[in-house]
Amino acid sequence: MRNAYKSPLQGRYASKEMLYLFSEDKKFKTWRKLWVILAETEHELGLNVTAEQVEELKKYSEEINYEVAENWERKVRHDVMAHVHAYGEQATTAMPIIHLGATSCYVGDNTDLIIMYEALEVIRKKLINVIDKLAKFADEYKEMPTLGFTHLQPAQLTTVGKRATLWIQDLWLDLQEVDHILAHKRLRGAKGTTGTQATFLNLFEGDYEKVKKLDETIAKKLGYEEVYPVTGQTYSRKFDSIMLNVLSNVAQSAYKFSNDIRILQHLKEIEEPFEKTQIGSSAMAYKRNPMRSERISSLARYVLCDALNPAITASTQWFERTLDDSANKRISISEAFLAVDAILEIYMNVADGLVVYPKVIHKHIMAELPFMATEVILMEGVKRGGDRQELHERIRVLSMEAAAQVKQEGKENDLIERILKDNHFKMSEEEIHHILKPENFIGCAALQVDDFLQNVIAPVLKENENILGADGEVRV
Secondary structure (H helix, E strand, C coil): CCCCCCCHHHHHHCCHHHHHHCCHHHHHHHHHHHHHHHHHHHHHCCCCCCHHHHHHHHHCCCCCCHHHHHHHHHHHCCHHHHHHHHHHHHCCCCHHHCCCCCCHHHHHHHHHHHHHHHHHHHHHHHHHHHHHHHHHHHHHCCCCEEEEEECCEEEEEEEHHHHHHHHHHHHHHHHHHHHHHHHCCCECCCCCCCCCCHHHHHHCCCCHHHHHHHHHHHHHHCCCCCECCCCCCCCCCHHHHHHHHHHHHHHHHHHHHHHHHHHHHHCCCEECCCCCCCCCCCCCCCCCCCHHHHHHHHHHHHHHHHCHHHHHHHHCCCCCCCHHHHHHHHHHHHHHHHHHHHHHHHHHHHHCCCEECHHHHHHHHHHHHHHHCHHHHHHHHHHCCCCHHHHHHHHHHHHHHHHHHHHHHCCCCCHHHHHHHCCCCCCCHHHHHHHCCHHHHCCCHHHHHHHHHHHHHHHHHHHCHHHCCCCCCCCC
16 A cells, blocks of 8 residues: 555665564454463363364364454454454354453464564574674784774774674674563563463352363463563563564664775775665765665664563553553564664675775774874884883874874875985885784774684574575665
8 A cells, every 4th residue: 555654664765574463364363373372271171161172263263254354353452352352253153162261462472472472583593693794704814904093092902803793793792682582482472461370260160270270271282481470461561572572682782784885885995785776875876875784773762762661561551451452562563673673684685795995994094093193103212222211202292293294294104214215214125014914903803702602603603594684685
């Protein structure tokens, strides 16, 4: 439909697999699956639910009569009861026992949790694939010197690969948080209207063990080992905040990477992929705008702000529940997942196609390295019999003169030439240029890359090798 609003997350950014997870089809089929399992478990535990009724529910569990449900919702103004009635019009024999003993949050909350966990698995897969692509990049460029920056001012040298390990480590920390959530998955279960399970206790004629068995069995049939030990009518909305904080963490890491790439592309040192037919600007045909990295930044900013939504919701839930979470939750949770999914798709694409320009990087190094090398030159001058304090003053004066030439006259840094002409240092051109080799100034950077990739990242990639090989897609 071109005459009605469509979310850009659907049309431009998120993947099909993530869009399906937050689709109506996924939601309502999961509701029906929950109703089938509820009825089946109640039958197994001795309630007046027949095997025939359970089979009839199974028969129609995938055939959702959406128009009937929509008509019922307009009449009753309640989405769960609308779908109960719609389901009952198909499974007529089972109609009396659909949703028996349950409250709306039985299907609503359990479904939300199931979808979030499955969506987080998708995020995890893409996160690991980004790490894999960056690890290859870091290994390839672990020894290539580059100008380091602190405060966005030239600092000591690092290597291109070492800088990439900083991006990887952020994602590795995010992965640990993702894995923590997935290692402690739990459903709401069957807790009743205010979480007391009073209706179920009545149905089972006071048998608390059967009430607990119902709760546990439903979760296990859905593939979950745990349920929340206590709930109000809903699972604690604190979990939504925890989940979006993890998504925000991923967005923060991607945001930092994208900003670094945007600056590096400005410096013409490293560029994101740029296709042969891609247009950088509608007016300036020569431009190669970093649109992928800018899109990561833009979507990440949205996620960072969106994470505030469930935080406010969690802190303003009254007693056992209030419904002001519902409309907000429908938007904020799904869009956070869709946005992070899009971020990681683009991140994979960029990480897999980074273009490095060694000559530009070297040029920038050599424009600053003479200043950085002055301490080594000073020490060498002292070894040759010079006075440390006198040489220090000479270097200070010469450095200021060279800096003035660069800043005020726009000329090249000629500090080395000035030092060579100064008889105080007693050093040959060959000796000074030997000192000025960039690889002399990278410290342990290359070794750190090896240690990090081999001891920290390689085990993670080995453990997850079955999900490697994904490629990111930039849709528009």
